[in-house]
Amino acid sequence: MRWRIGPLLTATALFALVAVLAVGRPASAHSGAPLLILAEQAAGPYTISVWADPDVGNGRLFVEATVGGAQVPPETTVTARVWPDDGHLPEATYTGTRTSSPLGPERFTVRVPFDAEGVWWVQLAIRGPAGLGEVTFSVTATPAESPFSVASLLCLAPFAAIAALWWWGARRVSANPRGTGR
Amino acid sequence: MSGIRGVRPAAEWEAVDITAWPVLGPLFRWRHLRSALQLLLLLVALVLVWDGLTGPQLAPTNLATTVTWLHYRGFVVLALLAFGNAFCMACPFMWPRLPLERLVRARLVWPRSLRSKWAGVLLLAAFLFAYELFDLWASPRWTAWVIVAYFAAALTVNGLFRGAPFCKYLCPIGQFNFVGSLISPLEIAVRDHNVCASCTTKDCFRGREGQRGCELWLFQEKKYGNMDCTFCLDCIHACPHGNVGIRFRLPGSELWQDRLRSGVGRLWRRPDVGALVVLFTFGALLNAFGMVSPVYALEAWLAGLLGTTSEWPVLGLIFVGALVVEPAFLLGGAAWLFRAWSGREEPLIAVIMRYVYALVPFGMGVWSAHYLFHFLSGFWGVVPVVQNLVVELTGSPWLGMPRWDLGPAVPVEWLNTLELGFIALGTWGSLLLAYRLARRDVPQAPWRAFAPWALLIGVLALVDVWLMLQPMEMRGTFLA
Ligand code: SF4
Ligand code: SF4
Numbered sequence: 314m315r316w317r318i319g320p321l322l323t324a325t326a327l328f329a330l331v332a333v334l335a336v337g338r339p340a341s342a343h344s345g346a347p348l349l350i351l352a353e354q355a356a357g358p359y360t361i362s363v364w365a366d367p368d369v370g371n372g373r374l375f376v377e378a379t380v381g382g383a384q385v386p387p388e389t390t391v392t393a394r395v396w397p398d399d400g401h402l403p404e405a406t407y408t409g410t411r412t413s414s415p416l417g418p419e420r421f422t423v424r425v426p427f428d429a430e431g432v433w434w435v436q437l438a439i440r441g442p443a444g445l446g447e448v449t450f451s452v453t454a455t456p457a458e459s460p461f462s463v464a465s466l467l468c469l470a471p472f473a474a475i476a477a478l479w480w481w482g483a484r485r486v487s488a489n490p491r492g493t494g495r
Numbered sequence: 496m497s498g499i500r501g502v503r504p505a506a507e508w509e510a511v512d513i514t515a516w517p518v519l520g521p522l523f524r525w526r527h528l529r530s531a532l533q534l535l536l537l538l539v540a541l542v543l544v545w546d547g548l549t550g551p552q553l554a555p556t557n558l559a560t561t562v563t564w565l566h567y568r569g570f571v572v573l574a575l576l577a578f579g580n581a582f583c584m585a586c587p588f589m590w591p592r593l594p595l596e597r598l599v600r601a602r603l604v605w606p607r608s609l610r611s612k613w614a615g616v617l618l619l620a621a622f623l624f625a626y627e628l629f630d631l632w633a634s635p636r637w638t639a640w641v642i643v644a645y646f647a648a649a650l651t652v653n654g655l656f657r658g659a660p661f662c663k664y665l666c667p668i669g670q671f672n673f674v675g676s677l678i679s680p681l682e683i684a685v686r687d688h689n690v691c692a693s694c695t696t697k698d699c700f701r702g703r704e705g706q707r708g709c710e711l712w713l714f715q716e717k718k719y720g721n722m723d724c725t726f727c728l729d730c731i732h733a734c735p736h737g738n739v740g741i742r743f744r745l746p747g748s749e750l751w752q753d754r755l756r757s758g759v760g761r762l763w764r765r766p767d768v769g770a771l772v773v774l775f776t777f778g779a780l781l782n783a784f785g786m787v788s789p790v791y792a793l794e795a796w797l798a799g800l801l802g803t804t805s806e807w808p809v810l811g812l813i814f815v816g817a818l819v820v821e822p823a824f825l826l827g828g829a830a831w832l833f834r835a836w837s838g839r840e841e842p843l844i845a846v847i848m849r850y851v852y853a854l855v856p857f858g859m860g861v862w863s864a865h866y867l868f869h870f871l872s873g874f875w876g877v878v879p880v881v882q883n884l885v886v887e888l889t890g891s892p893w894l895g896m897p898r899w900d901l902g903p904a905v906p907v908e909w910l911n912t913l914e915l916g917f918i919a920l921g922t923w924g925s926l927l928l929a930y931r932l933a934r935r936d937v938p939q940a941p942w943r944a945f946a947p948w949a950l951l952i953g954v955l956a957l958v959d960v961w962l963m964l965q966p967m968e969m970r971g972t973f974l975a
Contacts, residue, residue: 349555349876349899352883362553453900455907465912472916476923482745483927485506487934 347375350450357446359385359439365452367433372425372454374435376409380443387411389441391421398432398451427454512686512740514731523741526706526732530593532585540587540642546884547639555899557635561873561880563642564632569870571668572863575675579682579741583662583672583725588649595654605660612670612767616774619667620818623778627785628810659710662725669725674775675862676721677855678746678924683724683731683739684715690738691716699730699739706733709758715739717757720749722768747924750852751931762852769848773822776851776858780959781817783865787965825951826851832947837937839944849936850948853929857952860921861959864914871913874904914963922956 347364354361359378366373374393378385389411396404409421427433436449514523522528539562547559554560574581631637645668652661662669685691699715702708709715709730711723715738718724731739753763762768784790790813797809830846833839839846879897886892903910926949933944 348902352556352897352899353551353553465906465909468909468912469916469919472920476920479746479924479927482506482508483748483931486745486748487931 347373348452350374350452351448354448355446356437356439356448358443359446361437361439361446361448363437363448363450367425367427367452367454369427369430369454369456372427372452374409374423374425374437374452376421376423376437376439378421378439378446380441385439386442389439389443391423392438392440393423393425394436394438395425395427396434397429398434402428430454430456506745508743508745511743513681513742514740523728524731524737529584529728530590533587533590536585536587537590540646544639544642547635547642550635550884550887552635554633554635555873555876556880556883556897558877558880558884559635559638559642560632561877563638565869565873566877568866569874571672572675572859572866573870575672575679575859576863577680579679579721580672580676580724580726583669584727586662586725588645588666589653589659589662591646591650592653595650599654601653601655601657603656605656605658605664609660609664612664612765612771615664615667615670616767616770618665619670619771620774620778620814622667623782624810624814628807658712659725663711663723670771671775673722673724674772674855675859676724676726677750677852678859679721680743680746681741682721682744682749683726683728684718684742684744686738686740686742688716690736694736694738696735698733698735702729702733703735708733712758714757717755719754719756720759722756722759722762747856747928750855750928751935753849763845763849766844766848769851772851772855772858773826774818776854776861776955777818777822779858779861779865780955780962781814783861783959783962784817786865787962789965825954829947829951832950833944836946837933837940837944839936850929850932853925853932853948854952854955856924856928857921857955860917860919860924863921864917864959864963867917868910868914871904872907872910873902875901911963915960918956918959918963922952925952 347366349362350365351361351363356378359380361376361378363377364375366375376391378389378391380386391409392406393409394404394406396402407423407425409423412420412422423437425433425435430453432451432453434449434451436447439446514520543559543562546557550557550559571582625631629637631641649661649666652665653659694716696703697714697716698706698708700708700712707729710727711725713724713730715730715734731741750762753761755761759765759768793813794806794809797812798804798806801808801812803809826847827843830843830850833846833850834841834843878901879899882892882894882897885894886897905913929948929952930941930945933948934941937944
């Protein structure tokens with residue numbers, strides 16, 4: 314049998330792409346970098362910065378806090394009281410976990426399973442030996458991950474057009490070997 | 496349209512010279528265009544340094560970090576994709592030399608032993624390493640010092656040595672741009688080779704009274720491609736016959752043949768340039784890996800294995816793995832398969848030094864996907880930073896209170912698709928190049944010669960798509 318490597322390669326590549334998209338999708342959590350909500354704001358004795366990764370179903374709040382310019386003591390905790398602006402759910406409280414990587418910066422991550430898009434209110438409380446600090450802010454929950462919505466697939470059209478042009482150009486240049494071949 | 500004469504163009508677009516167009520033509524032929532652009536960026540750089548050293552030290556609230564790591568990098572890749580080496584053209588680091596050289600003439604000659612890309616490769620790798628180790632994206636102060644150090648280094652080296660050895664051999668940004676511009680659609684090139692043949696002055700190279708020639712030692716008549724060209728436009732202004740223009744070419748086509756290039760030599764015989772391309776390509780993947788969650792798991796695991804709480808040995812190991820071991824294994828493997836499947840007898844290194852250039856479009860696709868993701872997702876982030884600056888300077892919200900919620904320039908659900916588009920386009924370009932090389936090498940069975948490289952490019956593309964789909968870590972906020 315003659316070895317048909319071209320179709321074989323194409324089939325393998327397509328299979329691998331589908332496999333990666335299928336495996337990769339559940340791991341994906343956000344279509345953008347976390348949004349800065351509060352920048353170095355005073356909350357009681359603390360100075361805090363807050364970022365939100367407000368995906369429906371898998372929201373995260375990131376809190377960095379310092380007290381007097383130093384890391385907060387180990388006993389410090391962060392909790393978030395969260396309720397939807399339209400009142401469709403009662404408020405719920407979530408506790409943050411402190412990052413313990415030996416290499417990374419210290420921060421608290423609070424997981425908030427927003428159940429719907431829209432405006433949510435968050436009252437963040439930070440408690441510890443230094444005292445209590447509280448801030449309230451709103452975040453807008455964004456759709457759960459949908460990286461390849463039909464509408465967004467239209468964004469691929471220009472890339473496909475450029476790819477086709479590139480291919481056509483390469484064929485054209487190779488059909489004219491006496492040229493500069495640039 | 497103005498024709499290139501003396502050499503028959505391979506396609507009609509090669510005859511298009513944008514310096515012959517209305518508006519753009521006079522603009523590019525205006526002798527002060529470069530200095531005007533440089534001065535503009537110099538002013539921006541001064542503001543960044545000032546804010547970086549004196550402003551708030553939270554990265555997303557400072558101009559130094561937002562503009563440097565988000566807007567500037569986005570514009571650089573956009574310009575490389577749509578035009579050419581525009582950043583080097585407008586490079587502010589070179590401007591302070593202009594007044595200085597009226598006082599002191601550069602006299603020293605750059606040592607022959609340093610006339611290669613090796614130092615540039617090491618400096619670019621060191622820059623990427625320092626970027627990760629010191630979290631440069633997160634530190635306005637360090638970002639400001641990096642800009643200051645850049646000015647000092649460029650001024651010292653190019654002020655003391657003849658030509659522009661800092662640009663040609665050392666500058667990490669320049670090396671990045673040189674590789675990226677290999678697949679740019681435009682090239683500074685001669686309009687009519689017959690004019691060059693009868694030219695006696697060769698001013699494009701030597702320069703003439705009040706106008707320098709090419710400081711990168713690229714002689715137009717023999718120049719080919721964009722490697723080492725800073726798009727400084729000096730040759731355009733120096734040529735007394737108006738014989739240098741900016742021409743279209745098929746992106747990447749300069750890489751599928753090995754012409755002798757003025758000031759560069761033959762790419763396929765330049766291991767230093769090959770190493771730069773490896774760094775460019777695998778560095779793109781490493782840089783993207785540095786911003787997703789799995790990197791933290793890997794770092795923590797390695798730290799436990801090494802019993803260290805210090806980041807540099809862990810990061811060093813990851814860098815050596817990603818930039819030396821992985822490329823050696825993958826490129827070596829592909830070259831070995833190439834030999835086995837195509838039946839060609841030649842040293843593996845010779846195969847690698849030819850086909851490594853096929854990775855340039857893929858590398859550029861990865862950098863573009865990554866940088867433009869941050870650029871687009873944080874585009875309006877500069878607005879609250881400026882608003883905040885005004886509040887801090889004047890005590891009043893003249894431009895309104897900072898809108899920290901501002902961010903994306905496009906709907907967020909487009910971002911992943913756009914990223915995928917850049918990765919796919921880069922992959923496609925690499926496949927086209929690899930196929931061209933394979934067809935040149937083994938015309939009777941090009942698919943056999945192409946298959947190993949298609950496999951390699953496919954694997955790299957899948958790795959990048961996987962990376963793209965990983966949750967972004969907090970550092971993503973700071974534009975990793
Ligand atoms: S000065 Fe002009 S005509 Fe002379 S060699 Fe250079 S580009 Fe050609
Ligand atoms: S060829 Fe030389 S002088 Fe001309 S734009 Fe490029 S670097 Fe400048």
